[in-house]
Amino acid sequence: MILLLFILTLDPRYHTRDEVAHELDSIARSYPDITMLDTIGYSSFDSIPLLGLKISDNPAADEDEPAVLYIGCHHAEEILGIEICMYMISELTSNYSTDSTITGWIDDREIWFVPLMNPDGHSVVMAPPETLWRDTTWRDNKSDNNNSGFFELEYDGVDLNRNYDFYWTEGGSTDPTSEFYIGPHSFSENETRAIRDLTYANNFTFCITYHSARYGLTEVVYFPWDWEGGFSPDFPFIRTIADTISKRIIRDSGIGYYSALPGQGLDGRARNWLYGVCGVFTYCIEVGTTTILPASMVDDLCQRNLPGAYYLLERVSECGITGHIYDSLTGEPLSAEVIIHNYYDPNLPPRKSDPQYGRFLRILKPGTYDIEIRKHGYASIYYDDMQITDGRMTEFDILMSRTGGEMPAPILQKKINVRPNPSSHNVLIEIDDGMALSSLTVYDVSGRLVKNFENPDRRVIWQGVDEQNRAVAEGIYWLLGRSEEERTIQKIVLLKGSFNQ
Template sequence: MKHLLLSLLLSCLGLASFPQERFLVKIRLDEQKSLSMLADMNLDLVSENPGATSDAVVTGAELMEITRRGFKTDYLPMDPPGVNITQYRSYQEVVDLLNFFMVTYSRIMILDTLGYSQTLHMMIPVVKISDNPGLEEDEPAILFDGLHHAREPVGMECTLSILEYLLRNYGGDPKVTSWVNDNEIWFIPMINPEGYKYLVDNNLNSPWWRKNLHDNNGNGAIDQNYDGVDLNRNYSWGWASGGSNNPADWVYRGTAPFSESETDAKRKWALVQKPVLSLSYHSYGEQILYTWSGEPQSPDHALIVEIGDSIAKKVPKTGTTGHYSVDPSECTTGYSKCYMYGKIGTIEYTVETANQFVPPVDIGMQVARENMNGALYLFERIQGPGITGRIRDAKSGLPLVARVRIKELAEERVQPRMSEPLFGRYYRLLQPGTYTVEISRTGYVTQTLNSFSVTAGKMVDLNIDLQPVASGIDEFYTGSDPTVCTGARIYPNPLSDQTVIEFQLNTTTRVSIRIMDLTGREVARVYNREMVPGIHQVTWNGTGQNGNPVKAGMYLCLIETKGGVSRLAVVKE
């Protein structure tokens, strides 16, 4: 009947009557009619039951085109009875709650600023809880985030429920206490605060606002049919081939990867913290979506499916029987989870909560509670199986950024998995089995461990001391006083996006940092000013004098002080 009514509506009104009117529809799929046949339309797909149906928000023009291509659709009400967006916590109410938590649980929680939103420059709060939250400890990180899309406050409520549960049960529940003591747990409840504020302030019932408030046409006003960027199409992995390049579309990907301050803030945070596991909460669909669909499979495919399946089985569907499904998601669209996995090494899942965008608030809070056990499973799985350890310079004992490669996993399509710079620590979750582990870094002798066994239920410690090569240009100092600048190192190395040049000064001196190619030609001037004693970090973004990325290959980083010159090899991938 719904299909008949929709067909009658289309035939009676015609395309010209409502080209920008939006509808929520269920698209029927089968072996002859798959979503790939609609890929060029860049639809705002809401949820998918693989091979059966997919819900989508479409304009009248898009609906006519879907029908023209032979797909049958069913009309779905966008405003179910009892829905009122203003019943959910507002931006300010969330900030106030987080401030209350910070005062009440200051022993284990800090509240900080991730960044600011694109247009209204609203603070994006980020929370860390741990037994020593103000310190960078040698512990694995876990992330929970929500509200990439303004119309999905249930995801925000999921992150807040998890946060409150851990805070209130710390010190009383032995499991929760150990989770907080042994991990660095991060929360970003509102990636898109300005889009959400706009939705709440205007109580936009239909259509549901999705994007941020980027002023695409520069007229100083918010135009619903043209402005905004879809933040979950703005990450770099698959950006160019996914989303839409039309600002009028609800899945508009922006002018460039990370063009939006919100996604760029998450990227910068992730490059430093490198979480092992992450859940990004959305609505709707009652699904756990993982990276990635298609062939060849992702290097960690079996592990990712195993963890996703365990999460899904712990989350019941609302108002019916069964639990969430676990399904693959393509990675050609600029999604957060694809960037986090492919570039950072984080296993991130998109959790499509609920069975509608904005359920009545009592149902929404129920959904948040029902998702709790799925989230808490991450604290169990991060304990193993897998391998972890520290990688150090065998001569100096200093931590190293080095590549950790599992030869049985085809990793060519993802960024090399690296240890972090502060402790030289790495984490690799694995399934039980026997693996070949290869640890390597430019200027050091590669170590390979054959037939390394990983057993169920625990992380296996594997600490590695890498021997520097006998000669070469990895680190070399010339000058009159080598005590002026000491401890110079570069990480990550090799670099793709950016690298950190770290060194210690023992006196005040002018510091010049330049990048040279192996012929002695200067390709970049990174830094030139006076610096005081202490440990300093300078970032090079891998670009040359003209602002374009330098070619792949080996370069020399020269750190010049009044005491001499430190030369370090750096590899651009």
């Protein structure tokens, strides 16, 4: 009898929901400088806190850094994703400041984890063998579909990965007794609303949502989308990344790698909502050859999945465009639409720069693109045939003029570095080797010339003075560099302080 119980109980290698909570709490206490543990919502039936862990330097601040999200356990029985998230959290935090690559990621990105998105359903899978409502093949949460006041395996639960508000009625089942039940309305569940709100609050570039397959193919990286022959607008970029992720994950057998496939159908799934509505390149990875692997394989599975997960942290700075969009007059950051022509679907919500910093970030492949920046009330800006090269993000800031305004909208590759910025003392201006400047000038926000540097060198120091050598007021200034072919602009913020005159 004791032996039988042992067989029926899931191996203690697998985290219970309490163990997930305790371990996240303990990590947050051990690494307060690089982690923030957040309750992003409460589960629908048991009101268990839904925990999100952010790993980044200055974790309490929403910094101007690219963000990546990892989610485990939409589906209760697919418990391997929890283990991969917890494993990765432990690897990242414990190697901060000793591993230079990991340190760089934590310093320069905001890395979010929701390891256990479905704690209610998970408790059904992990319940002790004598529990009446135990089911190790349970998929849903525990929502009380028939309003009986208690949880019943036959009637209850919503499929969280069919509950997102993107072509919601096209997927799953409308039968509440089905394990694919889509819920009474889109975002009816606390769990999916928590992911929605977390996504709205953070400008995620990438997301991985971990699943494992009882039906269908195993060891696959799914990406959005191939829907009745219509591809997602960013398909070539998303697919190339999926290919790379899949080639980095070795199969359970030790032979060969995961495969990458476009997801068929739009149907209320997380990956399609995250991408279709929010523009987040989202990968659904069906890990392992079954939902619950022998415990002895779990560490190995986690280790084999890390290179795939880590790739997104690398890729976010490898090829594409990024920078800020500002109002040309006030210097305020703008949330403006960034359109990559030929990779654009006007039926999807616009991809915008974030309102807090004006930051835009679009993942591309090397090539030539026509880009348009658009905002109501402002003159549109077009970049024709912009060359995007590999190995780095092409960075430029954009000034948008209100319609009828006078200041031109210069564009430009960021070939001038300014530091410190903001500055309360001298500003060091360093010019890229590749740019032979014919002029370097500073303007104030009303477009008035403040300072002209004659014959600018590679390094120029601006002492915060105008042409008459008078200290200028604190505030926003624009540094404009011109060469024969190009112009580049850079925002400088002067703070009150002692300038060395």
